Each structure stands twice: as C-alpha cells, then as structure tokens.
Amino acid sequence: xxxxxxxxxxxxxxxxxxxxxxxxxxxxxxxxxxxxxxxxxxxxxxxxxxxxxxxxxxxxxxxxxxxxxxxxxxxxxxxxxxxxxxxxxxxxxxxxxxxxxxxxxxxxxxxxxxxxxxxxxxxxxxxxxxxxxxxxxxxxxxxxxxxxxxxxxxxxxxxxxxxxxxxxxxxxxxxxxxxxxxxxxxxxxxxxxxxxxxxxxxxxxxxxxxxxxxxxxxxxx
Amino acid sequence: xxxxxxxxxxxxxxxxxxxxxxxxxxxxxxxxxxxxxxxxxxxxxxxxxxxxxxxxxxxxxxxxxxxxxxxxxxxxxxxxxxxxxxxxxxxxxxxxxxxxxxxxxxxxxxxxxxxxxxxxxxxxxxxxxxxxxxxxxxxxxxxxxxxxxxxxxxxxxxxxxxxxxxxxxxxxxxxxxxxxxxxxxx
Numbered sequence: 001x002x003x004x005x006x007x008x009x010x011x012x013x014x015x016x017x018x019x020x021x022x023x024x025x026x027x028x029x030x031x032x033x034x035x036x037x038x039x040x041x042x043x044x045x046x047x048x049x050x051x052x053x054x055x056x057x058x059x060x061x062x063x064x065x066x067x068x069x070x071x072x073x074x075x076x077x078x079x080x081x082x083x084x085x086x087x088x089x090x091x092x093x094x095x096x097x098x099x100x101x102x103x104x105x106x107x108x109x110x111x112x113x114x115x116x117x118x119x120x121x122x123x124x125x126x127x128x129x130x131x132x133x134x135x136x137x138x139x140x141x142x143x144x145x146x147x148x149x150x151x152x153x154x155x156x157x158x159x160x161x162x163x164x165x166x167x168x169x170x171x172x173x174x175x176x177x178x179x180x181x182x183x184x185x186x187x188x189x190x191x192x193x194x195x196x197x198x199x200x201x202x203x204x205x206x207x208x209x210x211x212x213x214x215x216x217x218x219x220x221x
Numbered sequence: 222x223x224x225x226x227x228x229x230x231x232x233x234x235x236x237x238x239x240x241x242x243x244x245x246x247x248x249x250x251x252x253x254x255x256x257x258x259x260x261x262x263x264x265x266x267x268x269x270x271x272x273x274x275x276x277x278x279x280x281x282x283x284x285x286x287x288x289x290x291x292x293x294x295x296x297x298x299x300x301x302x303x304x305x306x307x308x309x310x311x312x313x314x315x316x317x318x319x320x321x322x323x324x325x326x327x328x329x330x331x332x333x334x335x336x337x338x339x340x341x342x343x344x345x346x347x348x349x350x351x352x353x354x355x356x357x358x359x360x361x362x363x364x365x366x367x368x369x370x371x372x373x374x375x376x377x378x379x380x381x382x383x384x385x386x387x388x389x390x391x392x393x394x395x396x397x398x399x400x401x402x403x404x405x406x407x
Contacts, residue, residue, distance in 0.1 A: 012351035015368035037382035146260030174289035
C-alpha cells in the first residue's frame with residue numbers, strides 16, 4: 001500500500017545525492033504532459049488552417065516521442081560520460097589530485113605502469129570506492145562532481161531537445177503532411193501506390209475541421 | 222546460445238584508449254567554485270529557464286530552415302514554436318519555483334520550527350520533512366526540497382498544461398500569425 005512517509009524517505013534517499021538524475025527524470029515526464037496539452041491546443045485552434053494542422057499535429061506528437069527517446073539515448077549518454085569522467089578522476093580538481101598523489105594513485109609522466117594496478121584516470125578507477133572515502137574524500141569530491149553532472153545533463157538536454165528533436169520531428173511531420181494532403185486529394189503517394197484511407201484521430205480531426213464528415217454525425221446511415 | 226566472446230576484446234580496447242587519454246586537472250578555484258555552485262544551487266527552475274532560452278534561439282531557426290514544407294506552413298510552425306516556448310517556459314519556471322519555495326516552508330527540520338508555534342502550525346511545517354532526514358547534511362535537505370518541489374509541480378502541470386500552457390500557446394500563436402500577416406501586407 002502507498003505510504004506517504006516511505007515515499008518522502010525514498011525521494012530523500014534517491015535524489016538528495018544525485019540532483020542530475022532528478023532533472024532527467026522530471027524532464028521526460030514534463031515533455032509528455034506538455035506534448036499532450038499542445039496537441040489539444042492545435043486541434044482546438046480554429047485560426048490554423050487544416051493543411052497546416054496536418055503538419056503541426058504530427059510535429060507535436062513527434063516532438064514528445066523523439067524528446068523522450070533522445071533524452072534517454074543521448075542525454076543519459078552525455079550524463080554517463082560526465083559521471084565517468086569525474087568518478088574515474090579523468091577530470092578532477094587540484095585538491096583531489098594532491099589527495100590521490102599522497103596515496104600513490106597518480107601515474108606520473110615517464111613512470112612505468114605497475115601491471116594490474118588501477119590508477120586515477122583509468123576506466124576501472126572509482127574514487128568513491130577508495131578507503132576512507134566518506135571521511136577524507138567525499139567533501140572535496142562531491143560538490144565538484146554534482147556540478148559536473150548537472151552541467152553534463154543540461155548540455156545533453158539542450159542538444160537533444162533543442163537540436164535533435166526539432167530536426168527529427170520536422171522531418172517526420174513534413175512526411176506525414178505530404179501523405180495526408182495526398183490522401184485528402186485522392187492522389188497517389190510518392191511510392192506511386194494508391195493511398196488507402198486510414199482511420200486515425202488526426203484524420204478525424206482534420207476531416208471534422210474541413211467539414212467533410214456529415215454535419216449530423218458519423219452514425220447516420 | 223550465441224557466443225559474446227567478441228565483446229571482451231572490444232571492451233578492453235575501449236578501456237585502453239580511455240586510459241591513454243591524459244587527465245585534466247582543474248586548478249582555478251574560480252572555475253571549481255562555479256561548478257560546485259551549479260551543482261548545489263541550480264535547481265529545476267534554472268534548468269527550465271536555460272532550456273527555454275536556448276530553445277528560443279535554436280528551434281524557430283530550425284523550423285524556418287525546414288524546406289520540406291511550404292512557406293505558409295513554415296511561418297505557422299515558427300509562430301507556434303515561439304508561442305509554445307514562451308508559454309511553456311513562463312509557466313514551467315513559475316510553477317517549479319513556487320513549489321520549491323512552498324516545499325521549503327513545509328519541510329523544516331525540528332530545529333527550525335519555533336518552539337512557541339501552535340501544534341497545527343508545527344505539524345504543517347514538518348509535514349513534508351523526510352523521516353530519514355540527516356539533520357547535519359544541509360545540502361541533502363536542499364536537494365530533497367528541489368526534487369520534491371519539481372515532482373509536485375509536475376503533478377500540478379497535468380492541469381496547468383491544459384488550463385494555462387495550451388490556451389496561452391494558442392493565443393500567442395494567433396498573435397504571432399497576425400503580426401506576420403501584418404508584416405506581409407505592409
């Protein structure tokens with residue numbers, strides 16, 4: 001059964017240490033809600049001509065869909081890279097470098113790599129797994145790491161939402177618009193195959209707007 | 222069963238390439254402090270505002286350069302994109318900010334609740350405080366408030382998207398289309 005206390009405790013445990021993750025998750029939900037509302041706004045806007053609606057409705061649906069896909073495929077990827085760079089200490093502050101040097105974990109220039117030893121900056125290195133991490137390292141590492149994660153998440157979000165998504169949604173929507181206009185005019189599609197009418201909410205909405213549907217209703221025989 | 226033995230050498234090669242990349246050490250305190258500040262203070266309203274600002278610079282240009290559609294569709298698309306970004310950013314930032322502020326008032330640790338407050342007020346001020354709160358970790362409480370404020374603002378957005386965002390987008394789209402038409406007739 002749902003427990004509000006448990007839910008609060010879960011949010012505290014999950015997101016208090018990982019603000020970047022929270023931004024990605026809430027961003028995705030936000031896009032779904034926004035797209036759903038925007039489709040309604042287009043459908044109900046009688047000042048936009050039907051032909052443009054045929055572009056804008058698929059554009060908005062694609063916007064939501066591609067946003068979610070690119071968020072998980074691209075933004076999460078960028079966020080992972082950002083986290084990897086800081087956790088493996090490939091990207092680190094001078095303070096952390098000194099700390100690692102004292103522990104003999106920095107491979108100096110010209111120094112021979114000891115076989116089997118994992119150094120700072122290696123793929124398998126994880127600063128959070130070091131001895132006395134909580135007491136000696138966390139307060140020097142965590143603030144920079146959190147900031148780097150937020151910056152990486154935000155950079156990924158900007159590229160995916162403001163570049164990849166608009167390009168992909170426009171490509172998809174213009175194809176849909178061409179097909180639907182051809183369908184309305186009873187033309188053949190670009191593959192020279194006669195376009196068969198498809199029943200969809202888009203078609204219904206557009207037909208309703210262009211008053212193709214019988215004014216007294218669909219059920220009239 | 223399909224053998225995945227070929228993956229191991231690829232992974233090892235990738236790791237070897239990564240290990241050879243020189244590490245970057247940031248020595249400038251100003252940069253380090255700035256990054257730490259972003260991690261601690263930038264919350265979802267900041268993120269939403271930055272997303273909105275970058276969106277208004279990038280998305281209408283992409284719509285305008287979309288040569289797969291006719292000019293009329295391009296113009297309507299640009300007008301709607303502008304309207305949608307303005308409406309979405311304004312309500313998104315305001316809601317997130319308002320909720321985070323509200324959550325802050327309702328998630329006080331016991332030490333921050335005035336002793337002379339009425340029992341009901343005390344309960345209210347403590348109503349969203351997590352049971353597993355570590356009173357010594359101020360940053361964790363701050364991040365929890367941001368997360369909780371953002372999550373609850375998303376619940377509110379189920380309604381505001383339909384009641385504010387969508388009608389505002391429609392209103393602004395029509396205004397921008399009218400402006401475009403006015404410009405064409407000049």
